[in-house]
Amino acid sequence: MVMSFFRRSEGGFEAITAHTVSMLADARHSFDMASAALLSGATHDAVADDVYTTDDRINATEQELRRELVVHVSVQGTDDIGAVLAYTLLIKKIERIGDQAKNILDLADEGVDLSAAADAADLTATRRAISTMMGEVADILSEPDPDAAAAFRERADTLRFMLESRIRECMHSDRPGSEVVPRAILYRYWKRIVANLGGIVISATEPLHHEVGDDDLDD
Secondary structure (H helix, E strand, C coil): CCCCHHHCCCCCCHHHHHHHHHHHHHHHHHHHHHHHHHHCCCCHHHHHHHHHHHHHHHHHHHHHHHHHHHHHHHHHHHHHHHHHHHHHHHHHHHHHHHHHHHHHHHHHHCCCCCCCCCCHHHHHHHHHHHHHHHHHHHHHHHCCCHHHHHHHHHHHHHHHHHHHHHHHHHHCCCCCHHHHHHHHHHHHHHHHHHHHHHHHHHHHHCCCCCCHHHCCCCC
């Protein structure tokens, strides 16, 4: 059953939900800015301060949300423990998306520039799809919908499998390492982000559900 605690006024979660959605919006902004340095010709220095400042805000919001959740449990007792655990899990996943955005920026800092690459259009299309998915997850957090959540998870799995396939292609490619390695790393970062987005949706709609494929894929 899809949980409705994200919409319950009597549960006192409205402010927490709003802060969570804001945190995800910041993660999306960092992702878009970092991607611009890699795929759109922007320089690392032009976007770095923005990305790092936004990441600091993401981390501060995570800590504030954790405090709010502790207060909620202390006031409301254990009746909402399922919701609190779900929030705790999903805000960590949002924080990890912010970290992956910084990792993408680090590629640009190493001199990687794919804005004029032969596959630039394909890479940009994937980047835009992931960014759009972040907006869709924000909508699901604000208004949990079982059909929208199920459709999102299916598309997220499809994209994740595609990225896994791209990584395998890079592993077996005969192209120069200077071309293949940055793409393999980028695909891996994207795969982690998509996995976390799927995990956020699960936490928001089925907090007791867990699948290996939806884990945060960290080293």
